[in-house]
Amino acid sequence: MPKPSVLFVCLGNICRSPLAEAAFREEAKRIGLDIEIDSAGTGGWHAGEPPDHRAIATARKHGIDISSYRARKVTVGDFRRFTHIIGLDFENLADLQRLHPHDGTADLSLLLDHVPERAGEAVSDPWYGDMSDFDVTWNDVTAGAKALAAELALL
Numbered sequence: 001m002p003k004p005s006v007l008f009v010c011l012g013n014i015c016r017s018p019l020a021e022a023a024f025r026e027e028a029k030r031i032g033l034d035i036e037i038d039s040a041g042t043g044g045w046h047a048g049e050p051p052d053h054r055a056i057a058t059a060r061k062h063g064i065d066i067s068s069y070r071a072r073k074v075t076v077g078d079f080r081r082f083t084h085i086i087g088l089d090f091e092n093l094a095d096l097q098r099l100h101p102h103d104g105t106a107d108l109s110l111l112l113d114h115v116p117e118r119a120g121e122a123v124s125d126p127w128y129g130d131m132s133d134f135d136v137t138w139n140d141v142t143a144g145a146k147a148l149a150a151e152l153a154l155l
């Protein structure tokens, strides 16, 4: 069993997946889980850019600085490099399933699949919303991050 490693994936890698990465880094640190963590987007339009300013502000409210994160597009190599690739919504998961190469070894799932009472739910996309929508996203990714970290700590 390889050491677990986790990649969070949304569309642009500037709103939801950086927040999931931040929440998971925080939770992994809190429980002493030493693990490789990253995030990426299925689209490359924002590659090289920092997270959306609203995502940066949301993380900052919780004492986390994500301003140095940079967006990147998911690669075929990610399916061998990471043991777990976590889609934030249904479209992200469907895109990941389509991109998964034959020799890929990553386990694909939705983030909220790891929260028993929320399995099969998507993390809502705050892109067209306001700061309160980013708060909802933060609550969702925090619930997912806690559950996923607890699960991986048992491997």
Ligand code: 4NP
Pocket (backbone or CB within 6 Å): 010, 011, 012, 013, 014, 015, 016, 017, 045, 125, 126, 127
């Ligand atoms: P994310 O949000 O996938 O959570 O990073 C979005 C970012 C950019 C766009 C849509 C969603 N966009 O249309 O450019």
